[in-house]
Amino acid sequence: MAVISVKPMFTVVVVTLSLILAVLVFSPTSPFYQSPLSLASPQRKLDIWSVGRIVEWRPCKWWLQGHLTALPSKSNGFIRVDCYGGLNQMRRDLCDGVGIARLLNATLVLPKFEVAAYWNESRYPQFAKAALCQACYSALRLTKALEKKASELLEAIPKPFLSLHLRFEPDMVAYSQCEYPYLSPASIEAVKAAQGDRKPWTGELAQIWRKRGKCPLTPNETAFILQVLSIPTNTNIYLAAGDGLMEIEGLTSVYTNVVTKSSLLSGEDFKSMHGNTKAALDYYVSINSDSYIATYFGNMDKMVAAMRAYNGLYKTLFLSRRAFAEYTSQGLIGKELMQALWKTHRDDFVMGRGSALPDCFCEFKL
Template structure:
């Protein structure tokens, strides 16, 4: 999602910048005040680094099995895989021949199928796919669904929070969101785990 947005991120590698620019096509990234407004509203998709940090803040164990329902190789996935060691992608599940012969819609269908049938689902962006997955998971009675708060992450980092303080603030923001019924969450995480 990062690569297909019009968001501008600081610090990606030259290969990631090239992949992002190719995915964006003729859509120019937001810059200046507009970029700041969108970022503060939580409209930027989370990067793999940000996702790993928030998952750690929520005490999600680093040996959790994670299926990454996203495009392969468009952003620095090492930010997630260096922390969460059991990350699986479409390209790692399929043979090279099957992966390269699959159409984009077929790949999206695979992501959708795995997402609605997983024990838990964590969304890093609230796009069309996330909305469909969340709705189907509710329909099927699978309530372990969490949308990471991009707005809280941006707000706390802009206030200078970092490290343990940022982790505690994010945990509290997600707990409050769950208690106030803003979006879905993983209730057992908040009932059983303490920071």
């Protein structure tokens, strides 16, 4: 949430437009919980990126190319945006603030960030919604020092590469209220330490929750779906993930060319970084990657997908936790499970589902 003070006339509380999705879950009743997933038959020759798309999301012309009205000569006052939360939450708060400032014909002063400045301030365009879109996608940039570090990281990654946003940290699993009884003892202890009073769902409630797609995919499940999508196992993968990612061997035992921030940056440099700085590096690398796949649909994923669409990069896909939970609960295994998962993700990619935020992007038929 961003708290916006307007002088001399008003006080406005802006609730970010980002959709905050509940976190994921996975039930121990799945037949794939007790052993690593493996493909039951050879991969198809056609990978997911080779499928022809029907729909493409592009920046709407009304804000990208339109002739916008000039600002009135007199301002109604001043607005200051206080930005809180994660990196992309703060970005969205700032973009909302630009739109509100234009709507109220108020002057936006430099934003106050909760921890430190990560985004450069920019010139703000004209009427409210166009101002939001232009500020978010055309004007807003990382600070020069941070962009330099991010550019160096991008340069160090073997090319071409897939940026994979994988969420399976202890706090994510704990928040999801899902049981993972077949994790390693160390992972189970880490989840318990992060749970606090939030206990896992059990019984029928756990099944209902899981079928809603509230479960984080494990690294092993992620590797299985990537194989279903015919992503070659020798693909260079940049792992965009937070600290403490669990069970990573489930991915790296299949996809062996995986690099991380910590493996590419010097130890001291990495240890001293704030969490939002690390998120900024992941954001920059992901919007410039050859392809992007996420196992989650949070603020970062929405912004990355939108910026990739803005830049004309359409190899973007979100893995479906809901579909995986539904198909495994139906008892699908082997070839049947592979075919069902392929069809779901193929259809999502063909229609461009989840590839951009709707407020500034329009659907184009191909």
